[in-house]
Amino acid sequence: MTAIPDTPRPTPRRTALSHTFRLDPDLRSVAIARRHVSAVVAEWGTAIDVDTAILLTSELVANAVIHASVPGEPVWLAIICCGDHLRVEVHDPAGHDVECKCLTMDGESGRGLAIVAALADYWGWEPTAWGKNVYFHLSAATAAQAA
Secondary structure: OOOOOOOOOOOOOOOOEEEEEEEOOOOHHHHHHHHHHHHHHHHHOOOOOHHHHHHHHHHHHHHHHHHOOOOOOOEEEEEEEEOOEEEEEEEEOOOOOOOOOOOOOOOOOOOHHHHHHHHOOEEEEEEOOOOEEEEEEEEHHHHHHHO
């Protein structure tokens, strides 16, 4: 059985809210992930810009299922809220590096991580024992600046 790697621990003064979802390694999971993020952000009542969170989640899940899926292995979506910060993680079984592609004007793909980099407070990736974790952070302050 595949287990998702540990998610970050909250600081002692804050309690994190989190939900983890198992996604099939196909493109239908992108829409499912969007619905999960929308529902969780609404449930928690956080001041995060939900449209930005949904867009960035779509990009990371699409990358995972297109470039890093392994037949029969799930992709994991973890949504973590600690105070006024949201962290979204996408865990996939491929351990290879994440890289931004050189963009071309007429290219039909390759913009996903550039969008994540432009809109998230910060993003990154880390290798795990299972594969890798690609994540982004958004804060309520980012949402207020965008408004």
